[in-house]
Amino acid sequence: MRTKQEYLDSLVKKHDNLYLDGQIISRDHESLKAAANVIGTTFDLAQDPALAKITTAKSHISGETVNRFTHIHQTPDDLHRKQDMTRMYCQKVSQCIGRCMGVDAMNAINCVSYEADRANKGQTKYHKNFLKWLERVQKEDLVGACAQTDVKGHRMKRPAEQDDPDQYLRVVEKNDKGIVVRGCKVHITFASVADEILVLPTRSLTKDEGDWAVAFAVEADHPDIKQVLSPHNLRPRGKDFKRGFDWGFVDSYVIFEDAFVPWERVFLCGETQHGGICALLFALFHRHSYSGCKPAVGDMLVGLATLAAEVNGIEKTPHVREKIAELITITELGYAAGFTASAKGEPKVYIPGVGKMDYGPGACIPDSIYANVGRCITGEAVFKEQQILCEIAGGMPATFPHEGDFLNPETSELLKKYVNRSDAMSVEEQIKFWMLFFDYTNSGASGAIAYGAMHGGGSPIMEQIAIYSQYDLEKRKDIVKTLAGMDVTSGTPGDHGV
């Protein structure tokens, strides 16, 4: 496994294909420092023996110890550890740890490539290619990003119906050596500081949409790929009021300009049914990841609210306590849903119209209903949580003076006199606290944090669709029919609860 420094060193050697506000930039550009810092943490802490149980795993390919962010989950216990690893990392860096998209895509492709080969009766070698690619990823401890969301053009039209067929990424050429792809994937978080980008479909596909049913891996600095960046960073700080951790993240438009991908990096190409399942499965694994990160964000929100209440001297007010209890409730319901999804994990997937069936080479897939209800509640709560913070903090973070004003002798003492609200904490500590509070509620990054927390891994409406379409409604209808004294003509026994 690599060290953080090895990772940082490798970044600067990559081909410059990053664009920011009209400039081409290298990967050690100031605007990417925080994002690289975040990913770097996943190397640092994986070295810590105390955390090894959750941060590392034994590869099912090589039997070697690997970073869990490159591991294929074999058991419910693996899923429990992935959830707990994610919560731990996100607590350390404050928000998104950035390597989940990669591991979630790997787990989805692991199943899909296997099943496509099986359906193709050995005509394809997707799964073998994938395992070979994965072995290298595990060995070199590479960082994967996942490019799923297409630009989509006209939302009410399917991929094949678009005026411009490139609105969904597609294969424009196939030859002996590989395929050529064109299109643009958007909102691809951490892609500019990743090593590899896993590309997969964004939606279910009809039989005539084979060109769009494609999954593959490319180098993040592939010469025919351009990344146009939106970095989301916190306000820079000097040394006097330094943060404990400088978090930040970065999104990319990843544009494929007829990029060539050799066959050994192609894991699906033309199998439309499995393309759709791939989209669903990545979403499922990723929603499960949210049962780790959202509780960690919740932990921070609970901490911010509790400390704000204490600094403001209102920590004993009943309705402040209720609001904090509300934050905890969302946080721990999100965790409990993920925990239950892990415990009920098995090598099966729900196929719309068919039901739950065996899928993949035996790797463990979290329960979809619980993964979805967990992601749904935490996604829906994003703005409500911000409202609670705003209510408890009052206007303080919105107009808090800049760091420089606390250092300027003409204003420093005056400001310290007037921002001081608590005997129990030094005013310098209070200043650091409010600055952090500002970072996560009023900075230029806070809007993007909320939008990511709402839409990342699928907006709540997407989870609702998954929940409605995958739930055993027949069983519930039968319960009612039986109680009503009606005939129960349907009656497939359900598989959730009892």
Add this chain to the structure above:
Amino acid sequence: MRTKQEYLDSLVKKHDNLYLDGQIISRDHESLKAAANVIGTTFDLAQDPALAKITTAKSHISGETVNRFTHIHQTPDDLHRKQDMTRMYCQKVSQCIGRCMGVDAMNAINCVSYEADRANKGQTKYHKNFLKWLERVQKEDLVGACAQTDVKGHRMKRPAEQDDPDQYLRVVEKNDKGIVVRGCKVHITFASVADEILVLPTRSLTKDEGDWAVAFAVEADHPDIKQVLSPHNLRPRGKDFKRGFDWGFVDSYVIFEDAFVPWERVFLCGETQHGGICALLFALFHRHSYSGCKPAVGDMLVGLATLAAEVNGIEKTPHVREKIAELITITELGYAAGFTASAKGEPKVYIPGVGKMDYGPGACIPDSIYANVGRCITGEAVFKEQQILCEIAGGMPATFPHEGDFLNPETSELLKKYVNRSDAMSVEEQIKFWMLFFDYTNSGASGAIAYGAMHGGGSPIMEQIAIYSQYDLEKRKDIVKTLAGMDVTSGTPGDHGV
């Protein structure tokens, strides 16, 4: 284990101490039929081998197979089975199955009597008395109710501060043979069709409130107890549009008029600290029970909503699906919280100001945070769920004709012509459906159902207090302090999540 018939036969032999609207009634009175029918189900289905795994258990006292409603949970697996048993039973009868209060009280007293004896260094024999009582309950398969909620008088005054000290049930006399108690417990559900009533404190107590720190068991027909009833029944039906199950429930004011209780039935008497823990522990076990019953009620609501949408022909409307997904989300989050509380169960209890510590003789106690967040979300959702049903059904259930009008030749065919909304279901089936929908939304029982679902086991505000006061807030503050670059002077590692 008893049969339903044996249970029903035993009821009529009891002493008549039930009052309803000015009359004294016997236990086979029409208004109690449905409630006895509900409890009876817990005997019927316990005989079914297919359900035995969840409906029965092996007694830790006798080693015999007993009804799980009389069992002391030994392991997380016991808690999982209790949750699933509860969901299954409630699905069968539509709502509250009525025997949870008893088993939850038994499990609370099991721990508390043990610890009180230990604190009293063998001077008391509460636990031995309790086990002896329990052995008989298990052997005779008796039905327990739990009397916790006192009338409370002036809400802002503690028990000892009340003008009338009887506003909280208390010991008014102790002698060699036993104790004499006075007071009134309210909202005691199913007490009039139970065999035994377990009485325990309703709140934490100060050192000078020993008279109120009392827990014991009495016969439900004790001659010095009067029960004043509020039966909640569905509208009677004839044979033409018969329900599948006639559910109903009944609440009592249980009034103790200087009732004598012999020492062998007393399980706590004067130990104020353990009295408070007893109140907390019963609430905890009972909130865990709600993770079984509320999902079952949710199953019925999902079924009602889905069928109403189908009958109304709006089942494909996106926002109807969203609303149904919302019902499912609440239901399964409630279940997941209980599942996680079971999985993380251990023989420990959270003592305010101290933290989690060993408690009781080793029986398994569900995790308090997860039990509380689950009960909280389902409690808060009660009226919202009713709103969703109302939105999907439209006005239909509120003005649906009475059964007699569907039988009267002058109106029968006309009504069938005009209530018919679906090709996929016969109009007779539709009529039965809407009548059931009426039962759970517009009948005279529906208000009490909602009030019970909101306040039973503790209102959401009580869960919020438990959540706030038991959560490891220090850990969350430390997370924030670390991120902010502040000094971390506190720092006890938390025990939830990672």
Add this chain to the structure above:
Amino acid sequence: MRTKQEYLDSLVKKHDNLYLDGQIISRDHESLKAAANVIGTTFDLAQDPALAKITTAKSHISGETVNRFTHIHQTPDDLHRKQDMTRMYCQKVSQCIGRCMGVDAMNAINCVSYEADRANKGQTKYHKNFLKWLERVQKEDLVGACAQTDVKGHRMKRPAEQDDPDQYLRVVEKNDKGIVVRGCKVHITFASVADEILVLPTRSLTKDEGDWAVAFAVEADHPDIKQVLSPHNLRPRGKDFKRGFDWGFVDSYVIFEDAFVPWERVFLCGETQHGGICALLFALFHRHSYSGCKPAVGDMLVGLATLAAEVNGIEKTPHVREKIAELITITELGYAAGFTASAKGEPKVYIPGVGKMDYGPGACIPDSIYANVGRCITGEAVFKEQQILCEIAGGMPATFPHEGDFLNPETSELLKKYVNRSDAMSVEEQIKFWMLFFDYTNSGASGAIAYGAMHGGGSPIMEQIAIYSQYDLEKRKDIVKTLAGMDVTSGTPGDHGV
């Protein structure tokens, strides 16, 4: 104007066409007493000189003083008085006063009959017929009900597309003397205690749906009409704990079995465009009425919550105050919306796709956006309001003993001892209070109250459709385009706000 007694006397003389649970009943049946009592109030108080300003009006036909419930609004001031009259009456009787549907239908038909005649260039005499009918209604002070909602059959099919064309009421025959109609109108509140029923379309209609574009008046006891009843009454009380007002209401399925209606009672027949406007206009006037009744219901809910808090001794708790403030906010926003709709009233109507245009003979029509936002907020709040009451009351109303138990010497004193919670109010007063609280939250009528409050006058979703489709969105788009530096190619100036 009539007296209450004259009204009650006239009811019993009517032809018996009412069915309840398989029986035919007369209009002095026990189950209708409360409803007749409610309507009777509109005669009693109209005699009170102190209230005459709002309860009476000067007829624009005869110049005589008439009951305002039979008046055609001439000015914004008339609309203000109608709103205030409605609030006053509903405060007196607790809920729906029952005569609004009539006056709202009269005002809608007044406009529509005029415009249909105008479009027919004098070929029809709808408006003249209507005015003649109205003159008699005003003179004899008759009670009107309004039958709008059809049973609708398959909800996704239009009237003409139904398998059974009678699913929307329609003309099945026209002859020299009049028309014959068939169909069934549902949820027709107070129709069984009204004198006249005004029938009008339930929705917009296409050109080929002329048979469904019909508006007319019939006697409520017309021999070819059957009414199947759902009475919603409070629990009967004896004289010891008598209520101040015995409120109740009653809904009907009004079934037209080829009922003949003479031309002088027909106010629209075949004019599909005006049929659609008639549906919209009745809804608009009726939503405006809700700006009077819902604030009155809100007044009662505020009173119930405030007194419950006082009796429970929690009236100083901050979050109880917040909840009461929330009830007030909904109440007064509903009032303010209606007030603004009145103030901005004018003889115009919004025609979808056209905009606001002159309509009718000059009578005053409330502003549609404000009437709709007011009804929407109060409709959406129904279950939330019940939740607040439930939170403040606790379980008390759900299990409150029956009246008889307070009179039975065996239980009376015990119960009085144990339900007493307040020094500031006698226990007898407390008992009356909780019984009233029970009536409006836990009685057999409370479900129907909620369903009516949600769906009556159109469910919130119907108001949202009206709001979205009638709002000047172009103006708001132009505001944004201007701010964005985009071209403003659209740009019709709006008519709401400035």
Add this chain to the structure above:
Amino acid sequence: MRTKQEYLDSLVKKHDNLYLDGQIISRDHESLKAAANVIGTTFDLAQDPALAKITTAKSHISGETVNRFTHIHQTPDDLHRKQDMTRMYCQKVSQCIGRCMGVDAMNAINCVSYEADRANKGQTKYHKNFLKWLERVQKEDLVGACAQTDVKGHRMKRPAEQDDPDQYLRVVEKNDKGIVVRGCKVHITFASVADEILVLPTRSLTKDEGDWAVAFAVEADHPDIKQVLSPHNLRPRGKDFKRGFDWGFVDSYVIFEDAFVPWERVFLCGETQHGGICALLFALFHRHSYSGCKPAVGDMLVGLATLAAEVNGIEKTPHVREKIAELITITELGYAAGFTASAKGEPKVYIPGVGKMDYGPGACIPDSIYANVGRCITGEAVFKEQQILCEIAGGMPATFPHEGDFLNPETSELLKKYVNRSDAMSVEEQIKFWMLFFDYTNSGASGAIAYGAMHGGGSPIMEQIAIYSQYDLEKRKDIVKTLAGMDVTSGTPGDHGV
């Protein structure tokens, strides 16, 4: 009345007392340009004859035409015009127009200075001084800011109880010529681009808190005042994708370092009761102003949501329409509440514990209940509105490329290809649209906008306190008592509704 240019010219002549991030800056600093641009609009448009009816008024002092932002409201009609002026201006600039705080403070002080003189029986000349000051403000068309919110120190302690008595601004010296004040007012919006700052108390005061009962006017560049700034600006744009209006705002910590204020600028000094009323009255006038600005912001949100839905091609989706209807509902309820508050305006104020009584020299004061319910609903909706925008827009605004990338030839055409979603609008227009959408949801200013919209003029909790404490609860209790058959011993007739 001045022109915008005259205003801008005057700004640069002021004494430099502004601090930003460690630097002292002049008033033509880049970071203040947008804020000055906003205030400048109030001069430009006041010159437009078409708007004169709302933007100007006839001074009740001089009889001259003055900018309405310096006018004392004489009638309900003045209040209507102020509301409509505010909505119009805010529509033009997108958000806060910045001059309301001044006019609202003037109207509050106008009443309070009059009453204090009256109570002092002519010993003070506050009102005369105020009118003289106002006459100059009107004549020179000066911009007023209002400094109300103190830093407050320990929130649970009153002003006089603080360890540091300066935590609330106070008089530290009085002499023949004037007073010397010390303290710090925070969140003072637009104070750095104002001419005058009106200072008034932040809360009710006890009799011994005379030093804190002080109201006065100072020059914004007073030599003993320091302003520490938090500017909130949108991302700079080049000429290619220029906005229609560059909005921004700026908050100040206004620090008074023993600043001298001559008596002719002092309008209250020591009269604690009137100090408390002054705080309440400013809040009341300012909450009424929100009934103009919040609907304007709502207009923009409706426009953003509608256009986003159109660009995304989802404008016909029912639940998108519902969400837009929800935005409209909040917007127009806020407007209706303000409209009703204006219509019911009178020269009276609600005195806690006393009721509504005459107050001030006859100027018109909006109704407090309606002003408060309007502000409350719009304040509570802030984060919900952001959530709706986020749901309709999807992730687009959060990762939208920077302006430079649309100009860079290497990326420009690719990006235009891939951000294009609509046939109905050119891609350049779409880009401008999403950039504006970004400005108000994802920029560095968007957090501060939300915090201001929540807390400005008092947080919703403050409005709830005002609503609860000023509402005629006795009347509602009497309604309930009458209905319940209880004795009505209280019974003051209410003054809201009927």
